Amino acid sequence: MKVKLRDFVELVKTRVDIKDADVANYISTDNMLPNRGGVEFGNSKLPTTKTVNNFIKGDVLISNIRPYFKKIWFADRSGTRSSDVLCFRATNEKLSKEYLYCVLQSDSFFNYVMSTSKGTKMPRGDKEAILDYEFELVSKEKQYDKYHSILLLERKIYLNNRINDNLLGQLKVISDNYFSYFTFNKGIVPDDWEYKKLTDVAEITTGYSYTGKELVDSNIGMATIKNFTRNGGFRSEGYKPIVPSKNVKKDKYVSLFDMLVAHTDLTQNADIIGNAEPVLTTNSYEKTIYSMDLVKVVPKQDKISKWLLDLVLMSSRVKFHCLSYVNGTTVLHLSKKALREFEIPLPKDYKELENIIDLTKNYLTTVSKNIQENSKLNEIKNQLLNKYF
DSSP: OEEEGGGTEEEOOOEEEGGGOOGGGEEOGGGBOTTTOOBOTTSOOOOSSSEEEEEOTTOEEEEOBSGGGOOEEEOSSOEEEOTTEEEEEEOSTTSOHHHHHHHHTSHHHHHHHHHTOBOSSSOBOOHHHHTTOEEEOOOHHHHHHHHHHHHHHHHHHHHHHHHHHHHHHHHHHHHHHHHHTSOOSSOOOOTTEEEEEHHHHEEEEEOBOOOGGGOSSOSEEEEOGGGBOTTSOBOSSOOEEOOOSSOOOGGGBOOTTOEEEEOEESSSSOSSTTOEEEOOOOTTOSEEEEBTTEEEEEEOTTTSOHHHHHHHHTSHHHHHHHHTTEEOSSSEEEOTHHHHTOEEEEESSGGGGHHHHHHHHHHHHHHHHHHHHHHHHHHHHHHHHHHHO
């Protein structure tokens, strides 16, 4: 039976006092991830208004700005949200909230929202038109049959992401402790260790300078500054497809486990600039390059293990070092000297670090495999969404 959303669902409009809001549970379009990626807490600021929109566990939240990004989240907690985030809530017992969530994340729904949206440069969904969207309402038993396998896939993706967060978090702690072992003020190192500038052991190169006309569908992907997140991570999805208009030198390409450093930041508080993260997937692209906003750091032959290089560059000490080399006002960028003058303590015999090198290799390899598995799981999930909804 075909029914309209408005007969079974409401767009929640309730508000609460801003004093009851917490940034840890605040949702805006900025911390909602594209392509049904959920949310990333801690990347938004609370509004300055006296009241704010709220939501409860089990609601479905969708960004109403540029619906083609497909930003949606099935709330696993209660919290507050910006006015540009729509909140859907089932109002009829014949419709389960899980089934509603799957209906609203289908391509059919997002295509409908785009077809009825208002605006061109920054389209917004028409709320009244959205409530006229028609979907197939089946029995509760059949609803379960359709959404159950989809939610199981999402659960596995979520667990893989949690494992990855844990492994990368451990590596960052190990990296910080690696440096903390020394006084590091031109200080004390064992006789069989020495400080070396990064340029002594690694090649540092800037990325590809591109134009907007080159950003078209292709089998070449490009990592950009937008892959870096405000909370210190690197988003492995969302590489830009590109067709270079000129010859791309080999040093502009990246491979798995190459280290990328944010060279530019569009904000004035330097949230991203100086952050260093390893490349953990090249997605499904045949080749991957990196943009001029980034710097690639790779080991010189026989000078340092790439796993050790990745580990030491994941330290927060790199970020702190780079902050003293920031230039610009509106657009911040790193001085070329920033990474070149960074120094790291290294043993003359790398056998001393075999255990830590093996650990880094195993952790980063596991994270990369989990990301690849999640990509395949998402493909299956999208196929089921298109099949059932």
